[in-house]
Amino acid sequence: MNLHRVALKYALINAVSHEGRAEFKAVLNKIFVDVPEVKEAIRSKEKREEIFGIVEDSVRYVNSMSYDDQVRMLEREFGITLQMLEEKKAMKTRIGLPELPNAVKGKVVTRFAPAPTGAIHLGQVLRAAYLSWYYARKYDGKFILRIEDTDPRRVKRVYYDWIQEDLRSLGLEWDEIVYESDHFDEYYELTYRLFEEGKVYVCNCKSDEFKRFIARKVPCPHRDKQGAVDYWEDMISGKYREGEAVVRLKTDLTADNPALRDPPLLRIIESVPHPRTGYKYRVYPLYNYACIIEDHNLGITHVIRAKEHETNQRIQRMIADAFGWSIDITYVEYGMIKITGVPAHKRDIRSALRRKEMEGWDDPRLITIRALLQRGIHPEAIKMLAEHVGMTKHDIEDLSLKTLFTYNARVLSPMAKRIFFVEDPLLLKISVSGDVYTSRNPWIPGNEEMGYREYRLCPVRENGGRILRVYISKSDLELIRKVSEADSILRLKGLMNIKIKNIDLMGGEILAEEAGINEVKGVDKIHWVPAGDLSLKAFVITPGGTKEGVIEFYAQLLSNGEYVQMERYGWGRVYRNEGEVIYLMYAHK
Ligand SMILES: [Zn+2]
Structure with a gap:
């Protein structure tokens, strides 16, 4: 480590972050964090003088430069740009989201409109759900949860409950819940109106037949038939079967986008019953039709959604025009997020489930909200990530789960x-001289009130000596070899230092x-579990x-669902505490 260079780097960062002036103490603190040995080294008087001298020189040098030179040097020497510093800062402090365009306090109405076709996944929450909720709260408005359940072939009863459970777990409470399936009669009435006004027709073309007509920009034979409303009644009464008729909106056949x-x-869908209405209805609205009717009737003021919906938005606009509604909705669009390394989209998850690669929607490999929460991601962390991602309009190709972690x-x-917790335990036998050894590790470091996990360990007699037995993890073997070769010592956290004799x-x-x-300072520490009755x-x-x-005995005190850090192993959550056996979920390192 070149301390001159490290000092220069932090002096530059500190300076450009504070209008061109670096401050000695701030720089020193940054160095302590980055290079912990420095903090130890300054215990010696000589070293301290030397180190302080280097840092003072760097600060003085940097402060003698112009701001622009500082920025240039930081980029040239260390590849760090102002933008990178901004981003890092944004990561640390929760970023306030931008104001919502056209928002009036007390008047904002937003909606999150999931289809109950699967568990909610992270991508849906990061944008649509979180932002819709956030802005409704911010402007004292109303947040509506709208269940888009108009396709009985895809919706499933259980997901209605899951959607609500998951949003509640995240603290995204809604002011009103609306089921589109409660409004089928209303959709029918509105459709009658369009028939009476000659704005729609029943089309019996097969799908590829119809495509051929519109590809040539000519109407299909059904468009201008007399008595259109009778055909609509035939659809409802069951004269036509599934796939034999659809209602179409008359639009401009010369539009560039087919x-x-x-x-x-x-x-018509009659092959499956609807989970809420059974076989009562056989004609179901398509997405855009139900969507714009609902947005209009609910008085939605802001729709926050992915920008891929542009075609849909134009279709919805045409439907609104047909009804003569002036739609005053502000559409706020955001870019796509691709979360790397996991099947994020419902269709990917569904196909993984079909291939039996996944166990269920709460499989720990998934990034459904329920899987993430179950494995130990705290709801607050998901909200923080949502604010971090914010309303960026450009696509985010590689949002790493590491940011969430x-x-x-x-x-x-x-x-x-x-x-x-010790994975793949190896028995470690320590020859000791005492009768009793106590170990003491805090439940939560820095929070003494929470108490300690304390053990009194008694050595057993073996071959005339006294032996203390503990388990350590096989994954520490490499470290143990290294320490052994260097003939140095290793510390069992909270217990004692040891010297390796034989592997x-x-x-x-x-x-x-x-x-x-x-x-002893500078000694590697490993975790361990007492052997015998004190391990589970x-x-x-x-x-x-x-x-x-194996896990230490105190794990018996943990409750199901409690968050834990398995030291040196990872964060997680207690899945099931059965007393003799403890099951935990691993979240991340
Ligand atoms: Zn037709």
């Missing part, structure tokens, strides 16, 4: 209990000897499969 030429509004660790750190993998045990009780069997459910190991 999707805008006489789009369908309603169609960073927020989550920040939320959980002051509240989650710590516990030692016997065939016998599955490691021999060590006691090397002092007091903590534990399973940790991770996205990569279920891991088996």
Whole structure:
């Protein structure tokens, strides 16, 4: 490590973040965080003088430069731009979202309109759900949860409940819930009106037949038939079967986008009952038809949605025109988010489920809200990520879940209990001299009121000596080898220091000897679990499969659903505490 360079870097960052003036203490603190050895080194008087000298020189040098030179040097020397600093800052403080265009306090009405065709996933919440809720609250308006359940072939009863459960878990409470399936009669009445005004017709073309007509920009034979409303009644009464008739809106057949030429509004589905209305209705509205009717009737003022909906928006506008409604909705559009490394879209999840690659919608590998919450992502972290992503209009191609995990660790750190879980345990036998050893680790570091996990460990007699037995993780083997080769010591957190004597993998045990009780600076620490009665069997459910190991006795005190940090292993949540066996969910490192 080149301290001159590190000092220069932080002096520059500090300066450009504070109108061109770096401050010695701030720079020093940043160096402590980045290079912890420096903090230790300044305990010695000589080292301290040397280090302070270097930092003072850097600060003086940087402060002698112009702001523009500082910015240039930071970029040239360290590849750090002002924009990167801004972004980092935004990550740290919760960013206020921008004002909503055309928003009037007390008058904003927003809606989140999921279809009950699966569990809500992170992508839906980050934008549509969170922002609609946020802005309704911000302007003392109304947030409506609208269930878009007009396709009985796709909706399932259970998802109605899940949508509500998941939003409640996130704290996104709605002021009103609306089921589109409650409004079928109303859709029919409105459709009668359009028939009476000659603005729609029943089309019996097969889909490819119809495409051929509109490709040539000519009407199909059904468009101008007399007595159109009779055909509509035939649709409702059951004269036509599924696939034999649709209601189409008469539009401009010369529109450049073929999707805008006489789009369908309603169609027949009689093959499956609707989960809420059974077989009572057989003609169901298509998405755009129900959507614009609802937006109009509910007095929605702002629709926050993905920009991919442009064609839909134009179709909805044409429907509104047909009804003679002047629609005063502000459409706020955002870019797509692609979350890397996981099947994010419902269709991907559904096909993974079909292929049996996933166990269910709460499979820990999924980023449905219920899977994330269950595995130990705190609702607050999801909200923080939503504000972080905000209303960016450009597409975000690679939103890494790591950003969510960073927020989550920040939320959980002051509240989650710590516990030692040892995966793939190896027995460590320590020859000791004392009769009793106590270990003491805080439930939550920095929060003494929460108390400690305290153990009194008694060595057993073996071959004339005294042996203390603990479990350590196989994943620490490499570190143990390194320490052993260097003939240095290792610390068992909260217990003692040890010196490795022998690594016997065939016998599955490691021999060590006691090397002092007091903590020594700069010594690697590993976690451990007392062997014998003070250890319990534990399973940790991770996205990569279920891991088996041992957990310390105090895990018995944890409640189901409680957040934990398995020290040096990862954040997570207690899934099921069965007393003798503890099941945990792993969230992230
Ligand atoms: Zn036709």
